[in-house]
Amino acid sequence: MDSILTSIKKMLGIDEEYGRFDADIIININSVFGILNQLGVGPDAGFSIQDSTSTWDDFIPNLTQNATKFDMIKSYIYLKVKLLFDPPTVGAVMESTNKLATELEWRLKVQADLSKN
Numbered sequence: 001m002d003s004i005l006t007s008i009k010k011m012l013g014i015d016e017e018y019g020r021f022d023a024d025i026i027i028n029i030n031s032v033f034g035i036l037n038q039l040g041v042g043p044d045a046g047f048s049i050q051d052s053t054s055t056w057d058d059f060i061p062n063l064t065q066n067a068t069k070f071d072m073i074k075s076y077i078y079l080k081v082k083l084l085f086d087p088p089t090v091g092a093v094m095e096s097t098n099k100l101a102t103e104l105e106w107r108l109k110v111q112a113d114l115s116k117n
Contacts, residue, residue: 008078
């Protein structure tokens with residue numbers, strides 16, 4: 001299965017083998033997992049990663065089989081980590097990224113509510 005850390009690093013344009021920023025990225029990923037937990041997405045007890053061994057299926061079992069429901073999770077985590085780790089310097093790009101993250105946040109909350117019913 002896909003490593004969460006490796007996936008996010010790839011989306012950020014960081015080579016999988018380059019570990020200099022792993023601790024920073026992991027902290028940011030875990031912050032976003034905290035947000036997702038408050039939205040009702042993921043395990044009730046919360047979730048965090050320590051290294052590249054944690055996979056998407058660890059976060060939500062069978063996520064890959066339910067990709068149509070929760071594919072937004074990966075995009076949301078990437079956008080939020082991008083904003084925390086390497087924010088855009090152009091105001092319009094920052095605003096656009098924030099708007100997209102906010103929309104995904106709302107949609108994930110709606111999906112989580114629908115899944116619990």
